[in-house]
Amino acid sequence: MDASGAPIGELLPHGPEMTVIDRLVEYSPQRSVATAVVTEASPFFHDSGVPAWAGIEYMAQTIAAHAGFEARLRGEQPRIGFLLGTRAYESEASEFALGSTLTITVEPVVVEARLAAFQCSIATAHRVATAVVNIYQPEAHELADLRSPASHG
Numbered sequence: 001m002d003a004s005g006a007p008i009g010e011l012l013p014h015g016p017e018m019t020v021i022d023r024l025v026e027y028s029p030q031r032s033v034a035t036a037v038v039t040e041a042s043p044f045f046h047d048s049g050v051p052a053w054a055g056i057e058y059m060a061q062t063i064a065a066h067a068g069f070e071a072r073l074r075g076e077q078p079r080i081g082f083l084l085g086t087r088a089y090e091s092e093a094s095e096f097a098l099g100s101t102l103t104i105t106v107e108p109v110v111v112e113a114r115l116a117a118f119q120c121s122i123a124t125a126h127r128v129a130t131a132v133v134n135i136y137q138p139e140a141h142e143l144a145d146l147r148s149p150a151s152h153g
Helices: 052-073 140-147
Strands: 023-028 031-037 049-051 082-091 095-097 101-112 115-123 127-136
Touching: 023 052, 031 052, 049 052, 052 082, 052 095, 052 101, 052 115, 052 127
Parallel strands: none
Antiparallel strands: 023 031, 031 101, 049 095, 082 127, 101 115, 115 127
């Protein structure tokens, strides 16, 4: 499904200053695709590009946009999720170069309750990075507990 008409700010539950992807261009329950152009204004930009380790954040935000689009289809607001970790992050490049367009693909491989694992990749002219990213999307009451001053005691 074409998702390019959905403003990225409506799909991600955080502010624009830390948004690394430009738009979700394709959505299906089995696969979503986002794009990002590396500019000097990109979060994590340093010298001539974005370090490849930041690819994990591009993948995580594409997962968040995938979940945000699903929420939008249900008439709900996007919810906060937590990156639990990655497995087997590999990158052929040390950085994503200034001016390059990144195509980030995420595919859920395991979804159980609020835990999920996604097979992810980043491509420029060809695939340059891959990983499995694990996420957790807490219930509203769990977030409230985390934000409560009593939980910081």
